[in-house]
Amino acid sequence: MGEPQHRVRALYTASTITVYQAYGPEIGVPAAREGRFPSAWKRDRMTWIKPSFLWMMYRCGWGTKAGQETVLAVEITRGGFEWALQHSCLSHYVPGPHPDRDAWQRQVKRAPARVQWDPERDLHLRPLPHRSLQLGLSGEAARRYADEWIVSIDDVTPLVHEIHALVQGRDQDSATRLLPKERPYPSGDDLLAHIGG
Template sequence: MTWVKPSFLWMMYRCGWGTEENQETVLAVDITRDGFEWALRRACLSHYAEVLHADRGTWRDQVREAPARVQWDPERDLRLQPLPHRSLQLGLVGEAARLYADEWIVSVTDVTALARTVHAHVRDGELDAARGLLPGERPYPVRDGTLDHLMR
């Protein structure tokens, strides 16, 4: 499984600013909107949610068959502390992973130096300087109903 993590700071939390073993290189991967939404429409939650699933067996069947999984994890601030809102993490397997690798990727950019520079500013208490270097992020507009099966 490969995971798409649309949040820069969540990714910094996950890879320890590019310092975790075997995670020393940080890549920004741009993918097509069509591909991202294809995966969202076919995704299931990575965990059982009583309000969304008839029962645990039905959910297990969905997880087994779905080409994508969604987790909602707490967004992170510059100090990588959890915020009260969540960011989507999109796991891709099987057909979705193949489409991601072969069709959806538009560009790949090494942002390791950026991660280290932002981290240095945070370590030095220069939060405004760090904030000014963050990639622009905004809420992702989805068509009505696209996420209904993934949240309540």
């Protein structure tokens, strides 16, 4: 049985889920130290969280891209994550979940969260046939994320560099062993139905 086209895979516990973000050190370092985002982090901007470690590595180039040198593992409540999914819409028009383009546009204006399904990545950051969730938070969702949902913030940049060095050294087995243990997230049909899951 192959991997479904759309499924949330994540590192999670009974009460939390880990998502990844990458920032410049001026935001990433104090966020990890204090366990919350510093005042330089803007609550009025959309912030994208990713449950997939390897998709985050693709996005930040293993922590080498400017402004994305500090990779954070942000542990948030599952209740918050699920609230964001329930109050989200797709970031682009898809005929299935939306009756027409106008209905989608109305939903985009109202929804505090956006969903994109992007190709999952392998250790060499090549696209895989199945998709990985990106969740964009704005307005109420971004405020709740920053002020209510965060349980802990860890700077995982050293781990990122270690895994990347193993990949470059062609030690794929050791690199794989260090990856976060992501499993299918128990989302149920109703949680993802409106966003193409």
